[in-house]
Amino acid sequence: MTKQTLTAMATGLALLVATPALAQQGGTTVTTATAQGPILSFSVDKEVRSRPDRASIGAGVTSTAPTAVEALRANSAAMEKLVAAAKARGIKADDIQTSGINLSPQYDYNNQGNGQPPRFLGYQVSNTVRATTDDIGKLGELLDALVAAGGTNVDGPYFSMKDADALLVPARKAVFDEANLKAADYARLAGYRTAELVSVSEGGGFQGPPRPMAYALDARVQSAGKAVIEPGQVANTLTLSFQYRLVR
Known part of the structure; x- marks a missing residue:
């Protein structure tokens, strides 16, 4: 599911101070150089499923x-x-x-x-x-x-999953590609030349019942007394929140 909001700052003259790139494990936040112009904000969600280990x-x-x-x-x-x-x-x-x-x-x-x-x-x-x-x-x-x-x-x-984050590595690239295309489209629709990335933050995580969960879980005891268990799939959800500055 994707949420998007377009926020235009009054007169489009707000100036943000440029900050160095920041990277943190977990609730990751990355901030790039800034410029003048209205801010476009939206989030992109992607769910990744796999067999549990x-x-x-x-x-x-x-x-x-x-x-x-x-x-x-x-x-x-x-x-x-x-x-x-x-x-x-x-x-x-x-x-x-x-x-x-x-x-x-x-x-x-x-x-x-x-x-x-x-x-x-x-x-x-x-x-x-x-x-x-x-x-x-x-x-x-x-x-x-x-x-x-x-x-x-x-x-x-x-x-x-023992290494749930490893499953999200290819998903991050896919989400970034989608975000760049979306930002460029909004810039064109709003009459701007391009959109420059200002910040991105990561959220989401493992989905499941009281941590963690299984999809298509089937556990039953047969007449012989042997438990039959089907692991199904587990899911990780990656949520990236983007901010782009629209540039003339």
Whole structure:
């Protein structure tokens, strides 16, 4: 999607001070030499899709016991089995991360309608561990192993790219070419000879559910119990915002 606005400065005599070229990683801003004239501003968006080369999946266990200590102890023992299952599937320790622990008291509220206070049942602990792998082809086997080890609260999988920015390198050139053509067209329509680039800034980023996302994701468990996972595609969106000065 492309947004464009043409901004003409009153009398076209505003003077901007020339500044040196600036380049920064991330929210990149580049400023070139300036000149007198009205300013043309617009943005160009480009989406780049590709097959993911990294995935993460979470699995957790919920444990309940009369005391918080007992619930946490039982949950820790169950989580050790999940971590061991992930390592047995070749997942490195650095790629296994606890993503959430929750400890809460549990009550039975069924008797409240009779004027009775809630009945205390005990404590519940929920814990989730996330495993990340570059071997997407074996993601289904990893999920099977986590479930077989006692994992019940499955989260994901989520797909991403190890070097997402590399996919945007050819896209940047395509966006620059489109921007130059658009600026030249606006200059002609407005009665100016040409358009000189004043500044460009980069935005956009990885698109997805709570970082990152997969397109055409298909994860299901067949009757045989084997998880079937299709990675589909992930997307990066490149947004460049341009400013050109129209020159007579």
